[in-house]
Amino acid sequence: SSKAASIDNDSSLTSNIYKDILEYVLLCTIDEQPSSSFIYLAELAVELPENWQKNLIDQALFERLHMIDPSSHLLISTTKKSTIRNDVNIIIETRCLHYLAGCYQRLLRQHDHFKLVFEDIRKLFIDHTKTAISLPDLYENQDLSKQWLELLIEGQENSLLYEYIDCVNNESLSQITDEIENLYNSVFRYMYKMIQPLDYFSTELIAYVGALKQLAKWPALVRVYF
Structure with missing residues (x-):
């Protein structure tokens, strides 16, 4: 008993x-x-x-x-x-990816309290993110590539967000799909557009360079970029 x-x-x-x-x-x-x-x-x-x-x-x-x-x-x-x-x-x-990224960070900040179920829930947020960027039609009124770029830039000064992006990329880029390639094509187009007017020594440019360095860890993305 x-x-x-x-x-x-x-x-x-x-x-x-x-x-x-x-x-x-x-x-x-x-x-x-x-x-x-x-x-x-x-x-x-x-x-x-x-x-x-x-x-x-x-x-x-x-x-x-x-x-x-x-x-x-x-x-x-x-x-x-x-x-x-x-x-x-x-x-x-309202932004799908920002909300999921926020959930991920709130979970990590309270890791000790949630440790019994931490890994399951962490994976849940990664899976939902992966679904969103793989099936963008589920969120047809949202510009997911723009959201993803915003998170990439924010992540350069936020270690929890940086980790979230790495986890999503590890899950998504092991076998690159047309949808993921399309997402990153759009991300790189946005990035190019944003970088062009920036001053060579601006902090914004440094953040974009940091994001590119982060993404260079995945050979599949390097192929998309070049």
């Missing part, structure tokens, strides 16, 4: 960790009166999940990523003591 109790405790602990991931990593909730400001997931809330597992986080992520206007689902906490833990602009982020 003590063994059964231990299993129940482990299950309960894991469930609570997944619930925390929903709120503090995905910045979402199924609670109509949340303790902080989050995006309300109406579809997931209908299911009233009690035992949280990875598949529910996957489901939550899918629902959140396909919201046309996340701000219309924003719940601001009404409790007096509540504080907005995150800037509202981060909570209502």
